[in-house]
Amino acid sequence: MDMMRYVTAALFGALFGVGLYLSGMTDTQKVIGWLDIFGAWDPTLAFVMGGAIVPMAVAWKIAERRKAPALGSAFPAPPEPKLGRKLVIGSLFFGAGWGLVGLCPGPAMASLFWGGSQGFVFLVAMVIGMALAPMAHRGLDAPLTTGDVT
Amino acid sequence: MQTDWLWGLFGGGIIGMAAAGFLLINGRIMGASGILGGVVDGSAKASRRENLMFMAGLIAAPGLLVFLLGGAETHATSNVLLLAAAGLLVGLGTRLANGCTSGHGVCGISRLSLRGIVATVFYIAAGGLIVAIFRHGLGWI
Structure with a gap:
Protein backbone atom coordinates (compact mmCIF):
# COMPACT_ATOMS: atom_id res chain seq x y z
CA MET A 1 0.00 0.00 0.00
CA GLU A 80 -8.56 23.48 14.83
CA PRO A 81 -11.09 26.10 16.04
CA LYS A 82 -8.51 28.25 17.88
CA LEU A 83 -6.91 31.06 15.90
CA GLY A 84 -3.98 32.27 18.00
CA ARG A 85 -1.29 34.84 17.36
CA LYS A 86 0.96 32.44 15.41
CA LEU A 87 -1.68 32.16 12.71
CA VAL A 88 -1.99 35.93 12.44
CA ILE A 89 1.72 36.81 12.73
CA GLY A 90 2.70 33.97 10.39
CA SER A 91 0.14 34.98 7.78
CA LEU A 92 1.27 38.62 7.93
CA PHE A 93 4.91 37.52 7.40
CA PHE A 94 3.89 35.19 4.58
CA GLY A 95 1.77 37.85 2.87
CA ALA A 96 4.61 40.40 3.10
CA GLY A 97 7.06 38.03 1.40
CA TRP A 98 4.44 36.98 -1.14
CA GLY A 99 3.83 40.63 -2.07
CA LEU A 100 7.53 41.44 -2.37
CA VAL A 101 8.30 38.82 -5.03
CA GLY A 102 5.01 37.19 -6.03
CA LEU A 103 6.02 33.64 -5.16
CA CYS A 104 4.47 31.28 -2.61
CA PRO A 105 5.68 27.76 -1.76
CA GLY A 106 3.79 25.83 -4.49
CA PRO A 107 4.82 27.98 -7.49
CA ALA A 108 8.35 28.36 -6.06
CA MET A 109 8.76 24.58 -6.34
CA ALA A 110 6.81 24.22 -9.61
CA SER A 111 9.04 26.76 -11.40
CA LEU A 112 12.34 25.35 -10.10
CA PHE A 113 13.43 24.10 -13.54
CA TRP A 114 12.82 27.31 -15.44
CA GLY A 115 12.68 30.02 -12.76
CA GLY A 116 16.39 30.79 -13.14
CA SER A 117 18.71 31.95 -10.38
CA GLN A 118 15.99 34.27 -8.98
CA GLY A 119 13.73 31.32 -8.25
CA PHE A 120 16.64 29.40 -6.76
CA VAL A 121 17.61 32.23 -4.38
CA PHE A 122 13.98 32.54 -3.27
CA LEU A 123 13.64 28.78 -2.72
CA VAL A 124 16.85 28.50 -0.69
CA ALA A 125 15.82 31.47 1.49
CA MET A 126 12.36 29.93 1.93
CA VAL A 127 13.85 26.62 3.10
CA ILE A 128 16.07 28.52 5.58
CA GLY A 129 12.98 30.37 6.84
CA MET A 130 11.20 27.04 7.30
CA ALA A 131 14.18 25.61 9.17
CA LEU A 132 14.12 28.62 11.53
CA ALA A 133 10.38 28.33 12.15
CA PRO A 134 10.54 25.80 15.05
CA MET A 135 12.60 28.34 17.03
CA ALA A 136 10.06 31.09 16.36
CA HIS A 137 7.30 28.66 17.35
CA ARG A 138 8.89 28.11 20.75
CA GLY A 139 9.45 31.84 21.16
CA LEU A 140 5.81 32.63 20.50
CA ASP A 141 4.60 29.81 22.73
CA ALA A 142 6.52 31.26 25.68
CA PRO A 143 4.21 33.29 27.93
CA LEU A 144 4.67 37.02 27.62
CA THR A 145 5.45 38.93 30.79
CA THR A 146 2.70 41.42 29.96
CA GLY A 147 0.05 38.77 30.50
CA ASP A 148 -0.91 38.73 26.85
CA VAL A 149 -3.80 36.41 26.02
CA THR A 150 -3.99 34.78 22.58
CA MET B 1 -7.13 39.54 -20.27
CA GLN B 2 -10.32 37.42 -20.33
CA THR B 3 -8.33 34.52 -21.79
CA ASP B 4 -6.09 34.71 -18.71
CA TRP B 5 -9.15 34.45 -16.48
CA LEU B 6 -10.32 31.33 -18.32
CA TRP B 7 -6.86 29.77 -18.02
CA GLY B 8 -6.97 30.71 -14.34
CA LEU B 9 -10.30 28.96 -13.88
CA PHE B 10 -9.12 25.91 -15.84
CA GLY B 11 -5.74 25.66 -14.07
CA GLY B 12 -7.49 26.29 -10.77
CA GLY B 13 -9.83 23.39 -11.49
CA ILE B 14 -6.79 21.14 -12.03
CA ILE B 15 -5.29 22.35 -8.72
CA GLY B 16 -8.60 21.56 -7.03
CA MET B 17 -8.69 18.07 -8.58
CA ALA B 18 -5.14 17.44 -7.32
CA ALA B 19 -6.14 18.55 -3.82
CA ALA B 20 -9.32 16.43 -3.98
CA GLY B 21 -7.36 13.35 -5.08
CA PHE B 22 -4.67 13.83 -2.43
CA LEU B 23 -7.42 13.97 0.21
CA LEU B 24 -9.64 11.11 -1.01
CA ILE B 25 -6.85 8.74 -2.07
CA ASN B 26 -3.91 9.57 0.21
CA GLY B 27 -5.91 11.09 3.05
CA ARG B 28 -3.71 14.16 3.10
CA ILE B 29 -4.21 17.92 2.94
CA MET B 30 -2.47 19.36 -0.11
CA GLY B 31 -0.57 22.23 1.48
CA ALA B 32 2.70 23.06 -0.26
CA SER B 33 4.33 24.71 2.77
CA GLY B 34 3.43 21.83 5.09
CA ILE B 35 4.63 19.20 2.63
CA LEU B 36 8.03 20.91 2.16
CA GLY B 37 8.31 22.29 5.70
CA GLY B 38 7.63 18.91 7.31
CA VAL B 39 10.60 17.49 5.43
CA VAL B 40 12.81 20.51 6.20
CA ASP B 41 12.27 20.51 9.99
CA GLY B 42 11.87 16.74 10.32
CA SER B 43 8.30 16.90 11.66
CA ALA B 44 6.85 14.91 8.73
CA LYS B 45 8.31 11.60 10.01
CA ALA B 46 5.95 8.87 8.68
CA SER B 47 4.88 10.94 5.66
CA ARG B 48 8.40 12.03 4.70
CA ARG B 49 8.69 9.79 1.63
CA GLU B 50 5.17 10.57 0.50
CA ASN B 51 5.98 14.28 0.76
CA LEU B 52 9.19 13.83 -1.24
CA MET B 53 7.29 11.97 -3.97
CA PHE B 54 4.65 14.70 -4.10
CA MET B 55 7.36 17.34 -4.49
CA ALA B 56 9.16 15.31 -7.16
CA GLY B 57 5.94 15.35 -9.23
CA LEU B 58 5.32 19.01 -8.45
CA ILE B 59 8.79 20.00 -9.70
CA ALA B 60 9.13 17.56 -12.63
CA ALA B 61 5.72 17.88 -14.32
CA PRO B 62 5.65 21.64 -15.00
CA GLY B 63 9.37 21.44 -15.81
CA LEU B 64 8.65 18.83 -18.47
CA LEU B 65 5.66 20.78 -19.77
CA VAL B 66 7.72 23.95 -20.17
CA PHE B 67 10.53 21.95 -21.78
CA LEU B 68 8.07 20.49 -24.34
CA LEU B 69 6.08 23.66 -25.00
CA GLY B 70 9.06 25.96 -24.67
CA GLY B 71 9.39 29.40 -23.16
CA ALA B 72 8.12 30.17 -19.71
CA GLU B 73 9.09 33.03 -17.46
CA THR B 74 8.36 33.73 -13.82
CA HIS B 75 9.16 37.45 -14.37
CA ALA B 76 10.60 37.56 -10.86
CA THR B 77 12.69 40.49 -9.68
CA SER B 78 16.46 40.05 -10.01
CA ASN B 79 17.07 41.99 -6.78
CA VAL B 80 18.81 39.37 -4.63
CA LEU B 81 18.05 41.17 -1.36
CA LEU B 82 14.33 41.29 -2.14
CA LEU B 83 14.36 37.61 -3.16
CA ALA B 84 16.18 36.53 0.00
CA ALA B 85 14.02 38.64 2.31
CA ALA B 86 10.82 37.45 0.62
CA GLY B 87 11.90 33.80 0.76
CA LEU B 88 12.72 34.04 4.48
CA LEU B 89 9.36 35.71 5.22
CA VAL B 90 7.41 33.16 3.19
CA GLY B 91 9.25 30.19 4.74
CA LEU B 92 8.99 31.42 8.33
CA GLY B 93 5.47 32.83 7.97
CA THR B 94 3.85 29.81 6.33
CA ARG B 95 5.30 27.47 8.96
CA LEU B 96 4.22 29.71 11.85
CA ALA B 97 0.73 30.00 10.39
CA ASN B 98 0.80 26.30 9.48
CA GLY B 99 -0.30 26.88 5.90
CA CYS B 100 -0.05 28.93 2.73
CA THR B 101 -2.18 29.64 -0.35
CA SER B 102 -2.82 25.95 -1.04
CA GLY B 103 -3.28 24.69 2.53
CA HIS B 104 -5.18 27.59 4.11
CA GLY B 105 -6.51 29.04 0.86
CA VAL B 106 -7.69 26.10 -1.25
CA CYS B 107 -8.03 23.30 1.34
CA GLY B 108 -9.06 25.46 4.34
CA ILE B 109 -11.63 27.75 2.73
CA SER B 110 -13.25 24.82 0.90
CA ARG B 111 -14.18 23.24 4.25
CA LEU B 112 -15.06 26.63 5.76
CA SER B 113 -12.20 26.42 8.27
CA LEU B 114 -12.13 29.64 10.30
CA ARG B 115 -8.32 29.43 10.50
CA GLY B 116 -8.06 29.07 6.73
CA ILE B 117 -10.32 32.06 6.12
CA VAL B 118 -8.59 34.27 8.72
CA ALA B 119 -5.11 33.34 7.42
CA THR B 120 -6.15 34.11 3.84
CA VAL B 121 -7.56 37.51 4.83
CA PHE B 122 -4.34 38.39 6.66
CA TYR B 123 -1.87 37.24 4.01
CA ILE B 124 -3.76 38.97 1.21
CA ALA B 125 -4.02 42.16 3.31
CA ALA B 126 -0.28 42.06 4.10
CA GLY B 127 0.58 41.36 0.46
CA GLY B 128 -1.65 44.21 -0.74
CA LEU B 129 -0.06 46.62 1.73
CA ILE B 130 3.48 45.57 0.74
CA VAL B 131 2.71 45.98 -2.98
CA ALA B 132 1.18 49.41 -2.32
CA ILE B 133 4.28 50.52 -0.39
CA PHE B 134 6.98 48.92 -2.53
CA ARG B 135 5.43 49.51 -5.95
CA HIS B 136 3.60 52.81 -5.56
CA GLY B 137 5.54 54.31 -2.66
CA LEU B 138 9.15 53.26 -3.15
CA GLY B 139 8.97 52.01 -6.74
CA TRP B 140 11.15 48.98 -5.94
CA ILE B 141 8.95 46.25 -7.44
Whole structure:
Protein backbone atom coordinates (compact mmCIF):
# COMPACT_ATOMS: atom_id res chain seq x y z
CA MET A 1 0.00 0.00 0.00
CA ASP A 2 2.89 2.34 0.74
CA MET A 3 4.21 1.94 -2.78
CA MET A 4 0.83 2.90 -4.26
CA ARG A 5 0.65 5.92 -1.96
CA TYR A 6 3.99 7.14 -3.28
CA VAL A 7 2.83 6.74 -6.88
CA THR A 8 -0.41 8.64 -6.29
CA ALA A 9 1.43 11.31 -4.26
CA ALA A 10 3.75 11.93 -7.24
CA LEU A 11 0.74 12.02 -9.60
CA PHE A 12 -1.16 14.56 -7.50
CA GLY A 13 2.02 16.61 -7.11
CA ALA A 14 2.39 16.56 -10.91
CA LEU A 15 -1.25 17.58 -11.37
CA PHE A 16 -0.83 20.40 -8.84
CA GLY A 17 2.27 21.66 -10.68
CA VAL A 18 0.60 21.54 -14.10
CA GLY A 19 -2.43 23.39 -12.68
CA LEU A 20 -0.21 26.08 -11.17
CA TYR A 21 1.58 26.58 -14.47
CA LEU A 22 -1.55 26.60 -16.66
CA SER A 23 -3.41 28.94 -14.31
CA GLY A 24 -0.63 31.53 -14.60
CA MET A 25 0.27 31.37 -10.91
CA THR A 26 3.95 30.72 -11.65
CA ASP A 27 4.05 34.19 -13.23
CA THR A 28 4.99 36.49 -10.37
CA GLN A 29 3.58 39.54 -12.17
CA LYS A 30 0.08 38.01 -12.23
CA VAL A 31 0.29 37.38 -8.48
CA ILE A 32 1.62 40.88 -7.73
CA GLY A 33 -1.09 42.18 -10.10
CA TRP A 34 -3.76 40.55 -7.89
CA LEU A 35 -2.29 42.27 -4.83
CA ASP A 36 -1.94 45.60 -6.66
CA ILE A 37 -5.29 47.14 -5.75
CA PHE A 38 -4.01 50.69 -6.37
CA GLY A 39 -2.58 49.85 -9.79
CA ALA A 40 -3.53 47.65 -12.74
CA TRP A 41 -5.45 45.12 -10.63
CA ASP A 42 -5.46 41.61 -12.11
CA PRO A 43 -8.32 39.38 -10.87
CA THR A 44 -6.89 36.12 -12.32
CA LEU A 45 -5.95 34.73 -8.89
CA ALA A 46 -9.60 34.90 -7.80
CA PHE A 47 -10.55 32.70 -10.76
CA VAL A 48 -7.80 30.23 -9.83
CA MET A 49 -8.96 30.12 -6.22
CA GLY A 50 -12.59 29.73 -7.24
CA GLY A 51 -11.73 27.01 -9.73
CA ALA A 52 -9.76 25.10 -7.08
CA ILE A 53 -12.12 25.57 -4.13
CA VAL A 54 -15.20 24.12 -5.90
CA PRO A 55 -13.83 20.59 -6.57
CA MET A 56 -12.13 20.59 -3.16
CA ALA A 57 -15.39 21.50 -1.39
CA VAL A 58 -17.00 18.50 -3.12
CA ALA A 59 -14.08 16.32 -1.98
CA TRP A 60 -14.58 17.35 1.67
CA LYS A 61 -18.28 16.42 1.37
CA ILE A 62 -17.36 13.01 -0.07
CA ALA A 63 -14.78 12.50 2.69
CA GLU A 64 -17.45 13.13 5.33
CA ARG A 65 -19.37 10.11 4.09
CA ARG A 66 -16.38 7.77 3.91
CA LYS A 67 -14.60 5.99 6.72
CA ALA A 68 -11.10 6.23 5.30
CA PRO A 69 -9.18 7.42 2.24
CA ALA A 70 -8.64 4.84 -0.53
CA LEU A 71 -4.96 4.30 0.34
CA GLY A 72 -4.74 5.52 3.91
CA SER A 73 -5.93 4.83 7.41
CA ALA A 74 -7.67 8.09 8.29
CA PHE A 75 -8.79 11.45 6.97
CA PRO A 76 -7.24 14.62 8.44
CA ALA A 77 -8.65 15.83 11.75
CA PRO A 78 -11.32 18.56 11.65
CA PRO A 79 -9.89 22.10 11.57
CA GLU A 80 -8.56 23.48 14.83
CA PRO A 81 -11.09 26.10 16.04
CA LYS A 82 -8.51 28.25 17.88
CA LEU A 83 -6.91 31.06 15.90
CA GLY A 84 -3.98 32.27 18.00
CA ARG A 85 -1.29 34.84 17.36
CA LYS A 86 0.96 32.44 15.41
CA LEU A 87 -1.68 32.16 12.71
CA VAL A 88 -1.99 35.93 12.44
CA ILE A 89 1.72 36.81 12.73
CA GLY A 90 2.70 33.97 10.39
CA SER A 91 0.14 34.98 7.78
CA LEU A 92 1.27 38.62 7.93
CA PHE A 93 4.91 37.52 7.40
CA PHE A 94 3.89 35.19 4.58
CA GLY A 95 1.77 37.85 2.87
CA ALA A 96 4.61 40.40 3.10
CA GLY A 97 7.06 38.03 1.40
CA TRP A 98 4.44 36.98 -1.14
CA GLY A 99 3.83 40.63 -2.07
CA LEU A 100 7.53 41.44 -2.37
CA VAL A 101 8.30 38.82 -5.03
CA GLY A 102 5.01 37.19 -6.03
CA LEU A 103 6.02 33.64 -5.16
CA CYS A 104 4.47 31.28 -2.61
CA PRO A 105 5.68 27.76 -1.76
CA GLY A 106 3.79 25.83 -4.49
CA PRO A 107 4.82 27.98 -7.49
CA ALA A 108 8.35 28.36 -6.06
CA MET A 109 8.76 24.58 -6.34
CA ALA A 110 6.81 24.22 -9.61
CA SER A 111 9.04 26.76 -11.40
CA LEU A 112 12.34 25.35 -10.10
CA PHE A 113 13.43 24.10 -13.54
CA TRP A 114 12.82 27.31 -15.44
CA GLY A 115 12.68 30.02 -12.76
CA GLY A 116 16.39 30.79 -13.14
CA SER A 117 18.71 31.95 -10.38
CA GLN A 118 15.99 34.27 -8.98
CA GLY A 119 13.73 31.32 -8.25
CA PHE A 120 16.64 29.40 -6.76
CA VAL A 121 17.61 32.23 -4.38
CA PHE A 122 13.98 32.54 -3.27
CA LEU A 123 13.64 28.78 -2.72
CA VAL A 124 16.85 28.50 -0.69
CA ALA A 125 15.82 31.47 1.49
CA MET A 126 12.36 29.93 1.93
CA VAL A 127 13.85 26.62 3.10
CA ILE A 128 16.07 28.52 5.58
CA GLY A 129 12.98 30.37 6.84
CA MET A 130 11.20 27.04 7.30
CA ALA A 131 14.18 25.61 9.17
CA LEU A 132 14.12 28.62 11.53
CA ALA A 133 10.38 28.33 12.15
CA PRO A 134 10.54 25.80 15.05
CA MET A 135 12.60 28.34 17.03
CA ALA A 136 10.06 31.09 16.36
CA HIS A 137 7.30 28.66 17.35
CA ARG A 138 8.89 28.11 20.75
CA GLY A 139 9.45 31.84 21.16
CA LEU A 140 5.81 32.63 20.50
CA ASP A 141 4.60 29.81 22.73
CA ALA A 142 6.52 31.26 25.68
CA PRO A 143 4.21 33.29 27.93
CA LEU A 144 4.67 37.02 27.62
CA THR A 145 5.45 38.93 30.79
CA THR A 146 2.70 41.42 29.96
CA GLY A 147 0.05 38.77 30.50
CA ASP A 148 -0.91 38.73 26.85
CA VAL A 149 -3.80 36.41 26.02
CA THR A 150 -3.99 34.78 22.58
CA MET B 1 -7.13 39.54 -20.27
CA GLN B 2 -10.32 37.42 -20.33
CA THR B 3 -8.33 34.52 -21.79
CA ASP B 4 -6.09 34.71 -18.71
CA TRP B 5 -9.15 34.45 -16.48
CA LEU B 6 -10.32 31.33 -18.32
CA TRP B 7 -6.86 29.77 -18.02
CA GLY B 8 -6.97 30.71 -14.34
CA LEU B 9 -10.30 28.96 -13.88
CA PHE B 10 -9.12 25.91 -15.84
CA GLY B 11 -5.74 25.66 -14.07
CA GLY B 12 -7.49 26.29 -10.77
CA GLY B 13 -9.83 23.39 -11.49
CA ILE B 14 -6.79 21.14 -12.03
CA ILE B 15 -5.29 22.35 -8.72
CA GLY B 16 -8.60 21.56 -7.03
CA MET B 17 -8.69 18.07 -8.58
CA ALA B 18 -5.14 17.44 -7.32
CA ALA B 19 -6.14 18.55 -3.82
CA ALA B 20 -9.32 16.43 -3.98
CA GLY B 21 -7.36 13.35 -5.08
CA PHE B 22 -4.67 13.83 -2.43
CA LEU B 23 -7.42 13.97 0.21
CA LEU B 24 -9.64 11.11 -1.01
CA ILE B 25 -6.85 8.74 -2.07
CA ASN B 26 -3.91 9.57 0.21
CA GLY B 27 -5.91 11.09 3.05
CA ARG B 28 -3.71 14.16 3.10
CA ILE B 29 -4.21 17.92 2.94
CA MET B 30 -2.47 19.36 -0.11
CA GLY B 31 -0.57 22.23 1.48
CA ALA B 32 2.70 23.06 -0.26
CA SER B 33 4.33 24.71 2.77
CA GLY B 34 3.43 21.83 5.09
CA ILE B 35 4.63 19.20 2.63
CA LEU B 36 8.03 20.91 2.16
CA GLY B 37 8.31 22.29 5.70
CA GLY B 38 7.63 18.91 7.31
CA VAL B 39 10.60 17.49 5.43
CA VAL B 40 12.81 20.51 6.20
CA ASP B 41 12.27 20.51 9.99
CA GLY B 42 11.87 16.74 10.32
CA SER B 43 8.30 16.90 11.66
CA ALA B 44 6.85 14.91 8.73
CA LYS B 45 8.31 11.60 10.01
CA ALA B 46 5.95 8.87 8.68
CA SER B 47 4.88 10.94 5.66
CA ARG B 48 8.40 12.03 4.70
CA ARG B 49 8.69 9.79 1.63
CA GLU B 50 5.17 10.57 0.50
CA ASN B 51 5.98 14.28 0.76
CA LEU B 52 9.19 13.83 -1.24
CA MET B 53 7.29 11.97 -3.97
CA PHE B 54 4.65 14.70 -4.10
CA MET B 55 7.36 17.34 -4.49
CA ALA B 56 9.16 15.31 -7.16
CA GLY B 57 5.94 15.35 -9.23
CA LEU B 58 5.32 19.01 -8.45
CA ILE B 59 8.79 20.00 -9.70
CA ALA B 60 9.13 17.56 -12.63
CA ALA B 61 5.72 17.88 -14.32
CA PRO B 62 5.65 21.64 -15.00
CA GLY B 63 9.37 21.44 -15.81
CA LEU B 64 8.65 18.83 -18.47
CA LEU B 65 5.66 20.78 -19.77
CA VAL B 66 7.72 23.95 -20.17
CA PHE B 67 10.53 21.95 -21.78
CA LEU B 68 8.07 20.49 -24.34
CA LEU B 69 6.08 23.66 -25.00
CA GLY B 70 9.06 25.96 -24.67
CA GLY B 71 9.39 29.40 -23.16
CA ALA B 72 8.12 30.17 -19.71
CA GLU B 73 9.09 33.03 -17.46
CA THR B 74 8.36 33.73 -13.82
CA HIS B 75 9.16 37.45 -14.37
CA ALA B 76 10.60 37.56 -10.86
CA THR B 77 12.69 40.49 -9.68
CA SER B 78 16.46 40.05 -10.01
CA ASN B 79 17.07 41.99 -6.78
CA VAL B 80 18.81 39.37 -4.63
CA LEU B 81 18.05 41.17 -1.36
CA LEU B 82 14.33 41.29 -2.14
CA LEU B 83 14.36 37.61 -3.16
CA ALA B 84 16.18 36.53 0.00
CA ALA B 85 14.02 38.64 2.31
CA ALA B 86 10.82 37.45 0.62
CA GLY B 87 11.90 33.80 0.76
CA LEU B 88 12.72 34.04 4.48
CA LEU B 89 9.36 35.71 5.22
CA VAL B 90 7.41 33.16 3.19
CA GLY B 91 9.25 30.19 4.74
CA LEU B 92 8.99 31.42 8.33
CA GLY B 93 5.47 32.83 7.97
CA THR B 94 3.85 29.81 6.33
CA ARG B 95 5.30 27.47 8.96
CA LEU B 96 4.22 29.71 11.85
CA ALA B 97 0.73 30.00 10.39
CA ASN B 98 0.80 26.30 9.48
CA GLY B 99 -0.30 26.88 5.90
CA CYS B 100 -0.05 28.93 2.73
CA THR B 101 -2.18 29.64 -0.35
CA SER B 102 -2.82 25.95 -1.04
CA GLY B 103 -3.28 24.69 2.53
CA HIS B 104 -5.18 27.59 4.11
CA GLY B 105 -6.51 29.04 0.86
CA VAL B 106 -7.69 26.10 -1.25
CA CYS B 107 -8.03 23.30 1.34
CA GLY B 108 -9.06 25.46 4.34
CA ILE B 109 -11.63 27.75 2.73
CA SER B 110 -13.25 24.82 0.90
CA ARG B 111 -14.18 23.24 4.25
CA LEU B 112 -15.06 26.63 5.76
CA SER B 113 -12.20 26.42 8.27
CA LEU B 114 -12.13 29.64 10.30
CA ARG B 115 -8.32 29.43 10.50
CA GLY B 116 -8.06 29.07 6.73
CA ILE B 117 -10.32 32.06 6.12
CA VAL B 118 -8.59 34.27 8.72
CA ALA B 119 -5.11 33.34 7.42
CA THR B 120 -6.15 34.11 3.84
CA VAL B 121 -7.56 37.51 4.83
CA PHE B 122 -4.34 38.39 6.66
CA TYR B 123 -1.87 37.24 4.01
CA ILE B 124 -3.76 38.97 1.21
CA ALA B 125 -4.02 42.16 3.31
CA ALA B 126 -0.28 42.06 4.10
CA GLY B 127 0.58 41.36 0.46
CA GLY B 128 -1.65 44.21 -0.74
CA LEU B 129 -0.06 46.62 1.73
CA ILE B 130 3.48 45.57 0.74
CA VAL B 131 2.71 45.98 -2.98
CA ALA B 132 1.18 49.41 -2.32
CA ILE B 133 4.28 50.52 -0.39
CA PHE B 134 6.98 48.92 -2.53
CA ARG B 135 5.43 49.51 -5.95
CA HIS B 136 3.60 52.81 -5.56
CA GLY B 137 5.54 54.31 -2.66
CA LEU B 138 9.15 53.26 -3.15
CA GLY B 139 8.97 52.01 -6.74
CA TRP B 140 11.15 48.98 -5.94
CA ILE B 141 8.95 46.25 -7.44
